[in-house]
Amino acid sequence: MLETRDLTIRFGGHVAVNSVSCAFAPGTLTAIVGPNGAGKTTYFNLISGQLKASAGTVSLDGHSLSGLSPSARTHAGLGRAFQLTNLFPNLTVLENVRLAVQATRDGAHRRGLNLWSIWSDHKALTERADQILAEVALKSREHATVASLPHGDQRKLEVALLMALEPKVFMFDEPTAGMNAAEAPVILDLIRKLKKDKTKTILLVEHKMDVVRELADRIIVLHNGTLVADGEPAEVIASPVVQEAYLGVSKEAA
Ligand SMILES: Nc1ncnc2c1ncn2[C@@H]1O[C@H](COP(=O)(O)OP(=O)(O)OP(=O)(O)O)[C@@H](O)[C@H]1O
Numbered sequence: 001m002l003e004t005r006d007l008t009i010r011f012g013g014h015v016a017v018n019s020v021s022c023a024f025a026p027g028t029l030t031a032i033v034g035p036n037g038a039g040k041t042t043y044f045n046l047i048s049g050q051l052k053a054s055a056g057t058v059s060l061d062g063h064s065l066s067g068l069s070p071s072a073r074t075h076a077g078l079g080r081a082f083q084l085t086n087l088f089p090n091l092t093v094l095e096n097v098r099l100a101v102q103a104t105r106d107g108a109h110r111r112g113l114n115l116w117s118i119w120s121d122h123k124a125l126t127e128r129a130d131q132i133l134a135e136v137a138l139k140s141r142e143h144a145t146v147a148s149l150p151h152g153d154q155r156k157l158e159v160a161l162l163m164a165l166e167p168k169v170f171m172f173d174e175p176t177a178g179m180n181a182a183e184a185p186v187i188l189d190l191i192r193k194l195k196k197d198k199t200k201t202i203l204l205v206e207h208k209m210d211v212v213r214e215l216a217d218r219i220i221v222l223h224n225g226t227l228v229a230d231g232e233p234a235e236v237i238a239s240p241v242v243q244e245a246y247l248g249v250s251k252e253a254a
């Protein structure tokens with residue numbers, strides 16, 4: 001169980017995330033919605049450790065993550081789609097994914113210089129990396145350098161790296177933003193597959209309400225950094241706060 005308690009960050013006088021307390025159970029997909037600037041990405045950054053909270057705590061399975069670095073949180077099981085700045089732009093797609101797979105495994109380097117073991121590790125790592133690339137429909141680009149990839153393929157690669165880490169918690173922040181009509185379904189299928197697993201905790205920031213409606217088990221709404229709604233998708237979508245934020249319906253009319 002991932003949990004935030006009174007999680008808060010202030011930038012100068014502005015409270016971007018305001019005392020958000022929320023728990024996310026394994027086997028559920030929670031959509032996080034809210035207008036631009038509501039604090040959704042900032043909330044993710046506080047959970048992953050990219051930003052330091054002004055107050056409040058983050059814990060996973062009862063262990064506090066507060067005060068841990070982003071990489072220590074990744075090690076604890078938090079998976080955040082990589083920013084491209086985390087990649088090696090001059091290595092190929094396959095090499096990058098293989099490195100991410102390797103990061104999660106105890107490889108030959110821990111067992112000493114045994115050539116057979118290095119070769120068999122390398123083979124297993126490549127096989128797993130290949131499998132992940134097939135899942136995100138990037139196999140045809142495996143030998144391209146990251147720097148040469150078009151935008152949509154870079155976004156797919158970010159998801160591939162997240163898969164490679166095999167985290168307990170998957171955090172997707174507008175995963176299909178900037179993707180074309182052929183690319184987006186690949187990523188949505190992958191999220192559907194993760195959901196079927198029933199052991200993963202999935203957090204999805206998404207503006208497209210049809211996607212939210214289909215995938216979410218639960219929706220939480222952030223508004224001005226505050227958690228203003230939390231519940232069943234149908235109920236939350238019908239609530240005045242969402243009607244107003246997304247459909248431009250005024251409070252009086254709703
Ligand atoms: N590093 C920062 N320094 C100062 N202000 C920040 C910083 N990061 C975010 N903010 C502010 O915090 C607020 C929340 O921003 P955030 O990016 O989390 O919104 P969001 O809900 O993800 O919006 P969008 O839907 O547009 O992605 C905004 O007012 C933003 O300007």
Ligand SMILES: [Mg+2]
Nearest residue numbers: 040041042173
């Ligand atoms: Mg955002």
